Amino acid sequence: MNRLILILPLVGFLALSGLLYSGIGKDPSVLPSALIDRPAPDFAVPELLEPTRTVGKADWLGKPYLLNVWASWCGACQIEHQVITDIAQSGVVPVYGLNWKDERSEALRWLDHFGNPYAAIAHDPENEVGIDFGVYGAPETFLIDAQGHVRFKHVGPLTEKILNEQIIPILNEVGGG
Amino acid sequence: MAPELGQLCLILGLLLAIVQSIFPIVGAQRGNAAWMAVGRHAAAGQFTFIAASFALLTYAFVVQDFSVAYVAQNSNSLLPVHYRFSAVWGAHEGSLLLWVLTLSTWTIAVAFFSRSLPEAFAARVLGVMGIIAVGFIAFTLFTSNPFLRHIPALPEGRDLNPLLQDPGLIIHPPMLYMGYVGFSVAFAFAIAALMEGRVDSRWIRWSRPWTNVAWAFLTLGIALGSWWAYYELGWGGWWFWDPVENASFLPWLAGTALIHSQAVTEKRGGFKGWTILLAIAAFSLSLLGTFLVRSGVLTSVHAFASDPARGLFILAFLGIVAGGALILYAIRAPKMPMGSRFSPWSRESLLLVNNLFMTVSAVTVLFGTIYPLISDAFGLGKLSIGPPYFALMFIPLMVPVVIFMAVGPFVRWREDRVGNILPRLWPYALVSVLGSLGIWFLVDHFSIRAIAGIAGAIWVATLTIRYLADRLKATRRVTRGMAGMIIAHLGVAVFLVGVTFVETVGIEKDVRLEPGDTVEISGYQVQFVGVQPRTGPNFRADRGTVEVTRNGKPVTTLHPEKRLYAGGGQIMTEAAIDPGLTRDIYVSLGEPLGTSGAWAVRIYIKPYVRWIWLGALMMMFGGFLAATDRRYLREARQAAEIPSSPAEAPA
Numbered sequence: 001m002n003r004l005i006l007i008l009p010l011v012g013f014l015a016l017s018g019l020l021y022s023g024i025g026k027d028p029s030v031l032p033s034a035l036i037d038r039p040a041p042d043f044a045v046p047e048l049l050e051p052t053r054t055v056g057k058a059d060w061l062g063k064p065y066l067l068n069v070w071a072s073w074c075g076a077c078q079i080e081h082q083v084i085t086d087i088a089q090s091g092v093v094p095v096y097g098l099n100w101k102d103e104r105s106e107a108l109r110w111l112d113h114f115g116n117p118y119a120a121i122a123h124d125p126e127n128e129v130g131i132d133f134g135v136y137g138a139p140e141t142f143l144i145d146a147q148g149h150v151r152f153k154h155v156g157p158l159t160e161k162i163l164n165e166q167i168i169p170i171l172n173e174v175g176g177g
Numbered sequence: 178m179a180p181e182l183g184q185l186c187l188i189l190g191l192l193l194a195i196v197q198s199i200f201p202i203v204g205a206q207r208g209n210a211a212w213m214a215v216g217r218h219a220a221a222g223q224f225t226f227i228a229a230s231f232a233l234l235t236y237a238f239v240v241q242d243f244s245v246a247y248v249a250q251n252s253n254s255l256l257p258v259h260y261r262f263s264a265v266w267g268a269h270e271g272s273l274l275l276w277v278l279t280l281s282t283w284t285i286a287v288a289f290f291s292r293s294l295p296e297a298f299a300a301r302v303l304g305v306m307g308i309i310a311v312g313f314i315a316f317t318l319f320t321s322n323p324f325l326r327h328i329p330a331l332p333e334g335r336d337l338n339p340l341l342q343d344p345g346l347i348i349h350p351p352m353l354y355m356g357y358v359g360f361s362v363a364f365a366f367a368i369a370a371l372m373e374g375r376v377d378s379r380w381i382r383w384s385r386p387w388t389n390v391a392w393a394f395l396t397l398g399i400a401l402g403s404w405w406a407y408y409e410l411g412w413g414g415w416w417f418w419d420p421v422e423n424a425s426f427l428p429w430l431a432g433t434a435l436i437h438s439q440a441v442t443e444k445r446g447g448f449k450g451w452t453i454l455l456a457i458a459a460f461s462l463s464l465l466g467t468f469l470v471r472s473g474v475l476t477s478v479h480a481f482a483s484d485p486a487r488g489l490f491i492l493a494f495l496g497i498v499a500g501g502a503l504i505l506y507a508i509r510a511p512k513m514p515m516g517s518r519f520s521p522w523s524r525e526s527l528l529l530v531n532n533l534f535m536t537v538s539a540v541t542v543l544f545g546t547i548y549p550l551i552s553d554a555f556g557l558g559k560l561s562i563g564p565p566y567f568a569l570m571f572i573p574l575m576v577p578v579v580i581f582m583a584v585g586p587f588v589r590w591r592e593d594r595v596g597n598i599l600p601r602l603w604p605y606a607l608v609s610v611l612g613s614l615g616i617w618f619l620v621d622h623f624s625i626r627a628i629a630g631i632a633g634a635i636w637v638a639t640l641t642i643r644y645l646a647d648r649l650k651a652t653r654r655v656t657r658g659m660a661g662m663i664i665a666h667l668g669v670a671v672f673l674v675g676v677t678f679v680e681t682v683g684i685e686k687d688v689r690l691e692p693g694d695t696v697e698i699s700g701y702q703v704q705f706v707g708v709q710p711r712t713g714p715n716f717r718a719d720r721g722t723v724e725v726t727r728n729g730k731p732v733t734t735l736h737p738e739k740r741l742y743a744g745g746g747q748i749m750t751e752a753a754i755d756p757g758l759t760r761d762i763y764v765s766l767g768e769p770l771g772t773s774g775a776w777a778v779r780i781y782i783k784p785y786v787r788w789i790w791l792g793a794l795m796m797m798f799g800g801f802l803a804a805t806d807r808r809y810l811r812e813a814r815q816a817a818e819i820p821s822s823p824a825e826a827p828a
Contacts, residue, residue, distance in 0.1 A: 009454060010503035013461075016547075017500070020468065020492055023550045059248055073417075109687055112767040112777050113750060137549065169797050 011052035015064040035150040040067075042140070047144055048099050055096075056119050057148055058176050064151075065094045066167070066173055067142040068118070068158070069104040071129065072110035080157035081114050087163060088117035093143075093171055097121035100138055102103035143167055145174045180245050183233030184324040187274075190281070192335070193219045197284075197307030201300035201473040205372075216303035220288040224281040231278045234323055235265050242391045242518055244330030247271060249610060253336035255712040255715035255743065257261035263347035269487075270323035272350055276315050276467075278392065279354040280361060287362055287387075287775040292382060299371035302362075312494040320487045336715065339749045341743045342386065345405035353398030353425055357463035359391020360428060364460035368452040368733060371509040381443045381452065386804035387660070389457075393430045393800030399425050400793035406592040406750055413763050413781045415789055418567040423546040424466030427539055432461040436800075437528050445590055447525055449508050452531060457506065457622045461499035463538070468495055520592040525587040531578060535567055542567065572626075579633040579673070581641035582666060582700050587647075605643070609636040623684050626653045630677025636671035655744060661803025665796045672792025678785035689766070691775040699782050701762065702726045707774055708766070718751075721766050721776065725755065736764045737778075 034043075039127035044056030072079040072155045088095045102125060124130055133142065143152035151170050154162055158159055197219035204212025234247075238261045251267045263461040268273040285308045291299040306773065317323070340346070366384040370376045387543035401423065407415045418424065435455040441448040468491040499520040519525040544551075547564050583605075587598055617623055645663050648655055655663075690698050690705035698702075706722040718740040735753035752765035760782055767777030 007449075009457075010500070010507050013499055013503055017492065017496055018545065023488075072693050077717065104544075105685075105687075110393045112779070113770065133754065 012130055015114055017159055035134060036141075037149060037151065040148050041129070041134065042149045042154065043122070043129045045122050045129060048097070048104065048123040049116075051104070051123070055122050059120075060096060060144070061092075061148050062141040063094065064143065064145045064171060065096055065119075067096050067098055067133075069098045069100050069133075069135050069138050069142075070139045072106040073102065076157045078114065079137045080139055080159070081117075083158050083160055083163065085115060085117040085159075086130050088119070092163075092168070094119045097136075098129060098133075099123050099125075100135060101125065101127050105107075107152050143170060178237055179233050180242070180324040180326065183230045183237070184318075184322065186226040186230035186233065187314060187318055187322075188323070190223050190277070191311065191318060193226065194307050194310035195318040197223060197378075198304050198306075200304075201307070202372075205297040205300040205304070208297070208747060210296065213300035216300050217288040218308070219307065220281070220284045220303055222404045223307075224285040227274075227278050227281045227314075231265070231274055234271060234274060235262060238262070239322075239781060240263050241334070242329065242330075242356060243332070243334050243428040244326055245323075246325050246327035249327055249331045250332045251337050252334040253715060253743075254333060256337055257714050259347070260337060260342050263341070266350050267337045267341050268376060270317070270321045272354075273313070273317045274323055275323050276354050277310070279351070279358045279689060280306070280313060281395050283355075283358055287346075287365075289433035291383075294327075294380065298369055298373065298380065300370050301677025302365045304370045305365035306361060307672065308369055309365075312498065315489075316490050316494065318344070320490050322533075334335060335462050336742065339716070339740070340409060342411055343405065343732070344551055345401055346411065348403055349398060349401040352394050352401060356391050356393075356395025356398050357425075357428060357466070359387065359394055360435075360456070360463055362387040362391065363456040364502070367456035368505065370453060371502075371505045374454070374512050375511055376442065376449045378443050378446055381439055382589055382808065384427040385436070385439050385443060386806070386809045388432070388436055389800045392429070392436055392795045393804070395425070395429050395796040396793055396797040396800060399429060400790050400797070403793075407786070408754055413683075413752070413765075413779075413783060415679070415786065418545070419562045420546050421470050424469050424540050427466060427543055427546075428459050430535050430539035430542065431455055431462050434532045434539075435459050437531045437535075441525055441528050441716040443531070445519070445525060447519065448532075450506075453506060453510065454534075455532070457499065457502045457534075461495065461731075462543075464495045464498060465543075467491060503824075509780065519590070520589065522595050523592050524585060524588045524590045527581050527588055530581045531585070534574055534578045541570045543575065548647070576629075576633075579637060579669070582669065583637045586641075586662070602640075605636060607641050608639060609633070620682060626679060627677055627681040629679070630673055634670040634673040634677070637673070638667060640668045641670070656806055656808075658803045658806035658808075661801070661806070663799070664802060665799025668792045668797075670800060671788050672796060675785045675788030675790075675792060679783055679789065682783040682784055686780045688778055688780065689775055690769055690778045691773055696780065698780055700727060700780070701732065703762075703764070703780055705776070705778055708769070708776060711738070713740065716742045716749075719766065719769075721753075721762050721764075721778070723753070723778070725762055733762065735762070735764045736803045737765045758785075758787060761786050767817055 040057055042057050044058065047055045062163055066087065079131045084095055087093065093113045095118055097120070099121050100125075104123060104125070107121075107123070113156070122129060129133075133140075139155075141154045141158050141176070142150055145151050151174060152167060191591065197216055200212045200219070201216035201470045204210070204215070237245050237248050238252055239258070241248070241252060241254055241319070242262070243252075247268070247270050251264050251271070252261060256264065264271075266272040282302065282823075287306065288303060292303065294302075310384045363383065363384055366380065366387075370380065399422075402422065403415045406417065407413065435452065435458075438448045438452045442452045468488065512754055524638050580681045584598065584602065587601075609632040610628075613628050615631075616631055617627055645655065648659065684699050686698055690709035692705060695702050695704040702725070704722055704724040708719045708721045711718045711720040721735075721737045721739075723735045724735065725735065733755040735755060737753040738751040740749045740751060749764050752763055754764075755762040763779075763781040763783055767779055771778050
């Protein structure tokens with residue numbers, strides 16, 4: 001019995017090592033979504049900057065767009081912010097934001113600090129939209145086509161590589177941009 | 178030529194580390210005095226070559242040798258000279274070399290001061306440190322060599338990350354590494370003791386100051402990191418529960434438990450297994466932190482460039498070091514005799530409370546940090562849980578720690594009567610709660626967190642001072658060890674005051690200001706004069722001018738900046754802060770609004786925010802002071818008198 005307790009730290013450590021090993025080399029961003037090629041969930045929530053206005057799926061139909069899930073507390077969102085800004089400025093595809101599980105004041109301060117690349121931002125402090133979209137964590141990015149179907153999902157910071165190798169080809173296919 | 182020489186020095190350092198890890202341990206096993214003696218010489222040689230290697234990399238930065246790829250990536254001809262020195266550890270490769278240099282510095286210190294220990298024991302300690310050095314030097318050489326050339330040489334470097342061009346960041350990594358690596362001494366001690374199969378309280382006494390010093394450095398390193406984040410990230414926050422911050426906090430929690438557990442083992446011979454396990458944990462968590470930061474398994478704001486090969490290497494090394502140590506522990510620990518028994522109400526018990534809650538906190542923080550990996554492994558997807566989890570879990574865990582840490586010193590070793598202590602505590606509990614209510618009545622703010630935080634601070638401060646008064650009355654003398662404990666505990670009270678005030682009554686205002694506009698914020702009139710362009714050595718900036726007055730009297734003029742760095746094109750926000758003991762005025766520039774010269778300006782009043790770092794500095798100072806206690810110095814003097822004791826028979 002006593003011996004068993006002494007082995008416990010070792011067992012715990014081995015479990016931890018297995019876990020860490022499983023994380024190595026894995027792209028921390030590949031994640032299937034049940035929503036791929038299905039209609040994106042419908043939603044209409046207040047706009048972050050103008051809370052009196054509602055925005056949602058209905059407003060953005062007719063043209064493919066990226067929906068970027070972010071929050072001010074999310075460190076990785078700062079990493080991808082330059083990429084998001086570049087995409088928005090290049091005009092390849094419009095970028096909308098989904099401000100997720102965040103306080104409005106914090107979010108505004110974050111935008112103020114890092115700049116606001118979004119065409120509009122849906123504010124989802126209570127994870128109501130996020131749960132429909134199956135958001136696991138921030139940042140996540142969805143590519144939604146002109147008919148409102150989810151075509152692609154990326155978990156983790158967006159990079160130029162993902163944009164060029166995955167998002168642009170799908171955009172060409174769905175005839176967007 | 179210099180970079181090749183640097184690499185050669187690193188290779189020689191590796192060879193000597195291999196020698197240092199084999200001969201002393203085998204020699205100690207066989208009782209071969211000559212082999213055991215190799216340890217010290219190998220350590221000295223290893224230090225010399227690693228130091229030379231580090232100096233040569235620094236030289237490449239100072240003379241701006243852009244043919245070295247690492248220099249070209251992290252420096253720029255416009256970079257001011259003092260940042261060229263700190264740029265050496267500005268990215269992964271160089272910071273690893275700093276890690277290795279720190280380790281060989283600790284090793285040489287151990288080699289020098291360990292003469293009072295039995296020869297075989299000291300040899301094993303040095304051997305274990307040699308094994309760690311082998312791992313890290315090989316890691317540097319084979320996966321992260323900072324001396325690789327880029328031929329042809331680049332005409333211009335890419336510049337040091339502007340976030341790191343800051344005095345706070347010059348000293349933050351070295352201090353942090355002193356802490357991380359310092360725990361390797363306690364670790365080497367635990368392993369040597371397991372090899373011998375017994376724990377001598379004299380060896381614990383010998384290792385305590387080392388652990389205290391490592392812990393104090395780590396405390397300073399974490400405090401510097403927090404202070405840097407406060408003024409450089411432009412947020413006004415002081416702790417973010419970011420994976421990298423957690424990576425430094427985990428060994429701190431284990432180390433805090435360790436220094437308390439060591440006290441019991443030294444004074445009472447108890448907790449031997451605990452002390453050894455915590456020593457293994459503190460250093461393994463330092464290694465784990467290194468893994469998390471550099472392997473790319475988690476995303477973080479200040480993660481280093483990540484690479485699966487590096488991750489695999491550290492994980493394998495972690496497996497050897499921590500796995501090996503824990504196997505040894507499982508085999509050898511049962512042979513350790515139990516310490517003397519103690520009753521449920523004794524100082525041992527209260528220190529056990531500390532140990533337990535610190536350990537549980539460490540596990541909680543570890544769990545939160547690697548949760549994205551756990552949820553992924555179980556097919557739940559990558560879920561990140563963010564600061565709310567940590568606040569929810571961590572604060573309740575610290576409540577008993579704060580309550581018991583003030584009481585612990587009053588309770589006798591082994592056994593005490595509850596009746597001896599409890600009646601004396603009531604007045605203090607009453608004073609704490611009423612005092613806290615009184616303060617918040619004056620501030621006109623009431624919340625459970627605020628009242629509990631200040632009550633906790635008063636509780637710890639008053640009881641700690643009472644303890645000091647009792648000691649002075651009884652013995653008229655306070656040892657340095659005791660003074661260190663008192664200062665560190667008072668530091669916790671000071672820290673609590675800072676955290677409570679900042680988190681509950683800090684004021685934050687985001688306003689649109691045109692030149693000449695004034696806003697009123699908690700008694701201060703803040704006038705926005707305007708924004709002027711300014712050119713720095715390697716950046717261009719918009720420099721704001723903000724006049725702060727109070728009732729017509731000038732308080733300060735602040736110059737927050739928005740900088741554009743030439744090399745990488747990054748934009749940085751430099752906040753301007755008027756520091757004070759009771760409040761900071763913190764101003765930073767947002768974005769320009771329109772063409773009228775108006776800006777979005779962020780103004781914070783951060784009450785008592787300095788106390789957070791002041792408290793941490795007191796804890797650090799307490800750690801250093803306790804390490805200079807006379808009984809340790811006596812030990813060191815003996816070391817000087819005995820030049821070299823004859824070899825002992827094998828265990």
